[in-house]
Amino acid sequence: MKRYSWVWVLLLCFSVILNLLLASYVLIDGGNSKILSILRSTKEAEDVASISCSGHGRAFLDGILSTANNLEGANEDDPLPSCECNSCYYGADCSQFSPDCPADADSGDPMFLEPFWMKHAESSAVSGWHGTFISKELERHLQELHAVVGNANTTGKFMVFGAGSTQLLNAAIYALSPQDPPSPTRILGSIPFYPLYKSQINSKNFEWEGDTSMWKNTSFPSEYNSSVNFIQFVTSPNNPDAELKEPVLLEGPSVKTIFDHSYYWPHYTAIPALANEDLMIFTLSKLTGHASSRFGWALIKDQGVYERFLDYMSLNSFGVSRDTQLRTLKLLKVVLGTGKELFEFGHGTTRTRWESLNKVVSASKRFSLQKLISRYCTYFQNITVPSPAFFHAENLYVRLSLIKSQDDFDWLLQRMTALVSQEQVHEEHGGKTI
């Protein structure tokens, strides 16, 4: 009996040690849920990878969700991305073949290397790839976000993805210009404007004409294909002065308008109403801060303009990186899943910075800040005090960015404080110019 109990103690010890090892492995990071969350997102990726699509298709993490019964593992509570079938195959699991399907030997998309990456999926963290360039799931999330924030009406509008607002602004100019214009299309912005607008116009098809207000009293031809065509930029809220802007020229056959709504989010402005213009541009950079992801989207009412947009995108860069689309989708899920947190954080930070700067500058006679008014915000359901990203820039003005890192802002504030107190010292010493 003694020998038995000794064996048992040994077994128990071994088992306990194993438990400790395993538990420490699982809880390696000190008990928080990081590993669990990684396992969860890995499980999501693996669930998707395990959808076999009969060997004739692929399911993608950002594919359209489906509850189709013949998709193994999918049900109403736990929809899975649906299969995207190889050509000539169809059905929820791509098991059907259509014998009348023509053999397609076009396209240079090198799908032949896929088996290599399936084999090395682990080390490259690649679970297949997409052959198509627009994620419908991402489009749906963007529509949902606009509905929740109440800043743009997406109903009845086409959506185009681009590499940030920069590429989309180029695409918009192209899409709104006549195909073979008798004279260059004239591009207008309202002072103060974002300087990139001007430098982008580097083709003989376009001419930068400067301030819209110069053309305010012009009467424009009322028929299409007139000899002179205008495109006006309306940046609202404006960069740099944060004002909500309206078009200066009336839209008409020879006057088209691009609404740059990059800053039309509750971090930077009150949202007084749902924007519903014919061509609106948004960018991830100003929504979430991920500037280097280069992602933006356009909402377009007219189908002809939409098709010209797609033309431009396909000639210019053949669409937007699918990796970027996948990451954007992940970010949007966080934004939508955390209630008002991003907007409250963003608005809180820019407002605090604006107030600190106001406090420093209010002691100065040399410097002043532009006056901004409070407005009712339909998103926060409250009057919101100003929280601009920048402030005014002209000859006598300077644009200060309030959206850089805290280090940058703190240092700006210190230097401003030093300048203002120098001014006071100077005054006490009799007002000599320095």
Place this chain on the structure above:
Amino acid sequence: MKRYSWVWVLLLCFSVILNLLLASYVLIDGGNSKILSILRSTKEAEDVASISCSGHGRAFLDGILSTANNLEGANEDDPLPSCECNSCYYGADCSQFSPDCPADADSGDPMFLEPFWMKHAESSAVSGWHGTFISKELERHLQELHAVVGNANTTGKFMVFGAGSTQLLNAAIYALSPQDPPSPTRILGSIPFYPLYKSQINSKNFEWEGDTSMWKNTSFPSEYNSSVNFIQFVTSPNNPDAELKEPVLLEGPSVKTIFDHSYYWPHYTAIPALANEDLMIFTLSKLTGHASSRFGWALIKDQGVYERFLDYMSLNSFGVSRDTQLRTLKLLKVVLGTGKELFEFGHGTTRTRWESLNKVVSASKRFSLQKLISRYCTYFQNITVPSPAFFHAENLYVRLSLIKSQDDFDWLLQRMTALVSQEQVHEEHGGKTI
């Protein structure tokens, strides 16, 4: 004693069950190393996230590696990405501040939202972001790959990233054209050429002039800034006919050349020598197959041309998605880490497809395939048989893609086989036209 041993049995049972639960959790995917590999790559991400950079900077997964002593945890065997400091901070761990540093209030990069994403890093799988647009680490890996494959000399060349070869070809035309040309720059390609070249030329600054050979006997002005400027595309291996091409026109002050080397990889061609031209374009799409990632790079000898390239990139899309750069880096690590596997797999697949197609077509009198010759490949150190991506296209020719999925190729082969056997049946019945 009996009661004690009962307690022990219970304890042991409990412990063993816990063992089983924990073990099954750890080995959830059936004993392969997937979870371990995920934990490893997560550890990598966490190691990087844990580099504090004194709170005044960030380290990135694809940052430049450093073994600096004052970077906690870094040593010669295990270098960590170095800190990229906020402005005005410096030192390996960003702990030094330079008080003479001017406050920078320019730039619209919205870094102010970073704390929100640091907090939600788990669910969004985001470990910070980059403010800069070129990953030096990625550049280094691309240089290494060219050296290993022996297909391009990167020494003394600038590298520019673009959204696939499409955007880089646009950028190259812009960079090689005079800034304000007296007449449109004339663009030439050699028949058969990639049709996108022609459709990309949609600006009044450029004119598509068609086949290079038409200009073969022209004598070009010998001074710069002449009234007519030419750019010739040299696609080598050519799309669609897989031929290795040389420039038709002599390079000179008014004749510039763009080498499109998208297919200059051992999957598609023998590599007879190191390419060393002044402007070469490569794309991830044809190297790894990840077409939808939209990533390519240009190697540029001349600094002036390089700067015009950067201009174009910044005006057109403000650089290339950092997410795409990070994924490309991961893919390159796999390519470099698996020896010749990718190239052997790629070459094997295209060669087999080419041979199958040849076999079917050899029975036909109506169809024939172009003749391709075997060459010595410096990479495989062997004479390699042809493995083209496409074959010839003209009025009497058709381009067939051999790099699509296996399903697509199998169906193409079946349809070709049917066509050829129909031809034989037809012949046996007296040669009536069908």
